[in-house]
Structures are given as C-alpha cells and as structure tokens.
Amino acid sequence: MAACCFVCGKAKVVGNQISHSHRVSKRFFKPNLQTVRALVEGQPRRVRVCTRCIRSGKIQKAI
Numbered sequence: 001m002a003a004c005c006f007v008c009g010k011a012k013v014v015g016n017q018i019s020h021s022h023r024v025s026k027r028f029f030k031p032n033l034q035t036v037r038a039l040v041e042g043q044p045r046r047v048r049v050c051t052r053c054i055r056s057g058k059i060q061k062a063i
Helices: 051-056
Strands: 013-018 023-029 032-039 044-052
Touching: 013 044, 044 051
Parallel strands: none
Antiparallel strands: 013 023, 032 044
16 A cells, blocks of 8 residues: 555655764655545545645544
C-alpha cells in the first residue's frame, strides 16, 4: 500500500540527515496518514488520508 494521501496525493519526500560532523545520509519525511472509513462516490470505503485533509473537512466520514 502506497504511503500517499487518497485526497490530496501528499507522499513521502526525500531529504538529507546531517550529523554534527556534517556527514550526510538520505532520510524520508512521511505524511501522517490515518485509515478512515469515508464516503467515496456515495459508498463507504476505507481510505488512507492525511490528517490535514481530515481536519480541514475534505472528506465525509462514514458512520
């Protein structure tokens, strides 16, 4: 399952982890995804959505 938001498409971003001695290695910034039951085209479905989309009301939760 992809680490990507169902609504906005937010996905992981690559950056650098820099130590005190300035050695560089790759690291990932992952979005805060939650699995929720949401109405998709009128039907309840489990989707992975970032917390920003949940909080802003971009999805309608299924009961």
